[in-house]
Amino acid sequence: MTHDQTSNTWQGRYRHSLLGVFGSPQMCLEHGHGCVVVDSDGKEYLDLLGGIAVNALGYAHPAWVEAVSRQAATLAHVSNFFTTGPQLDLAEKLLSLANAPQGSAVFLSNSGTEANEAAVKICLARTPGGRIIALEHAFHGRTLGALSLTHKIAYRQPFGPSAVDVTFVSPEDSDALAVELDRGNVAGVFVEPIQGEAGVVPLSVEYLQQVRKLTASHNVLMAVDEVQCGMGRTGQWFAHREAHITPDIMTLAKALGGGFPIGATMTFGPDVSGILTAGQHGTTFGGNPLACAAALSVISTIESEDLLSHVRQIGAFLTTALRHCHPRVTEVRGRGALIGVQLDSAIATDLVVAAREAGFIVNAANPSTLRLAPPYILTKEEAQTFVAALPSLIDSVTA
Numbered sequence: 322m323t324h325d326q327t328s329n330t331w332q333g334r335y336r337h338s339l340l341g342v343f344g345s346p347q348m349c350l351e352h353g354h355g356c357v358v359v360d361s362d363g364k365e366y367l368d369l370l371g372g373i374a375v376n377a378l379g380y381a382h383p384a385w386v387e388a389v390s391r392q393a394a395t396l397a398h399v400s401n402f403f404t405t406g407p408q409l410d411l412a413e414k415l416l417s418l419a420n421a422p423q424g425s426a427v428f429l430s431n432s433g434t435e436a437n438e439a440a441v442k443i444c445l446a447r448t449p450g451g452r453i454i455a456l457e458h459a460f461h462g463r464t465l466g467a468l469s470l471t472h473k474i475a476y477r478q479p480f481g482p483s484a485v486d487v488t489f490v491s492p493e494d495s496d497a498l499a500v501e502l503d504r505g506n507v508a509g510v511f512v513e514p515i516q517g518e519a520g521v522v523p524l525s526v527e528y529l530q531q532v533r534k535l536t537a538s539h540n541v542l543m544a545v546d547e548v549q550c551g552m553g554r555t556g557q558w559f560a561h562r563e564a565h566i567t568p569d570i571m572t573l574a575k576a577l578g579g580g581f582p583i584g585a586t587m588t589f590g591p592d593v594s595g596i597l598t599a600g601q602h603g604t605t606f607g608g609n610p611l612a613c614a615a616a617l618s619v620i621s622t623i624e625s626e627d628l629l630s631h632v633r634q635i636g637a638f639l640t641t642a643l644r645h646c647h648p649r650v651t652e653v654r655g656r657g658a659l660i661g662v663q664l665d666s667a668i669a670t671d672l673v674v675a676a677r678e679a680g681f682i683v684n685a686a687n688p689s690t691l692r693l694a695p696p697y698i699l700t701k702e703e704a705q706t707f708v709a710a711l712p713s714l715i716d717s718v719t720a
């Protein structure tokens with residue numbers, strides 16, 4: 322298809338210029354404010370997906386805009402031959418939010434997959450040639466290392482043998498994990514405290530504690546991927562907190578920069594922090610002062626606006642209200658501002674379209690699960706408009 326009549330529309334321009342890995346975009350967005358985003362036809366949407374769990378402060382939050390603008394006008398990028406105030410401030414802030422013990426450290430990158438890539442390299446540098454254990458239905462990213470740990474076969478299969486030797490075990494089955502650890506040669510165990518892409522499936526506190534216990538007794542590193550569920554998303558800074566465990570490694574991204582690309586890999590304690598030595602890993606852009614200033618403004622706004630307790634309240638309200646809004650809703654999972662609405666059949670994709678037409682952005686984590694990952698600033702009134710609309714949206718789709 323070269324020059325059809327649609328080639329001047331955004332759809333046509335997209336088709337003729339962007340690689341097709343995302344399929345056709347649903348709309349062309351122009352600007353946003355708070356939790357509302359506006360498309361190129363001037364239609365407004367209440368965004369309950371927040372750029373897939375990224376826009377913690379919504380769109381164009383004044384504190385974020387001010388911090389990013391000021392830093393852009395001061396110093397945006399310097400290379401990792403040098404450090405900067407924002408980089409030091411962010412690393413120290415993350416360590417303190419995570420209650421990290423003495424000797425812990427942060428590696429800054431640009432995305433979730435890169436954060437996990439660094440975590441995998443740390444495990445393999447400690448146990449060369451070792452296996453990684455990941456969970457069925459896990460999602461850890463799209464670069465070759467992180468992709469190896471991503472369970473969905475359709476994502477991995479086109480690219481041949483995995484770059485990393487990975488064994489998948491069933492979540493919540495600590496006996497299966499123990500068997501694999503006993504078989505030996507394991508470099509690390511990776512878990513998402515809430516499996517986001519799987520349909521917002523929280524791991525139980527008991528299972529997280531078992532993973533911690535078993536990895537420790539087998540002298541294997543435990544990595545928690547909090548790329549989606551971390552940075553206040555659940556109403557706590559980090560989702561694994563609920564289990565009162567300290568992992569060896571934690572990865573962050575998505576909400577960390579509030580819309581500015583940034584990822585972080587945190588190593589807990591001096592032993593794990595000392596595994597990679599100078600020259601063994603790196604990044605050009607990672608940890609630049611612009612990204613760090615964005616992340617610092619997200620963190621300070623969450624603190625100054627008391628958004629963690631707001632997220633807990635709005636999450637509790639949505640969970641209860643959605644659970645009882647329609648008989649075809651069979652379960653509501655998640656914590657805080659990460660919610661999976663389980664439907665009785667594969668209507669989630671149609672429901673996303675119906676919701677969009679009604680002015681709501683949500684997403685189908687799988688064919689029967691609707692995912693909400695709204696900005697932390699979502700008001701109860703805004704949440705209520707979706708709760709009120711959902712029953713008739715469900716009635717409007719059939720399956």
Ligand SMILES: *Cc1c(COP(=O)(O)O)cnc(C)c1O
Nearest residue numbers: 432433434460461462517548549
């Ligand atoms: C989104 C996500 C990733 C990948 O992050 P990117 O920034 O897209 O590379 C990794 N892990 C989890 C749990 C995620 O949700």
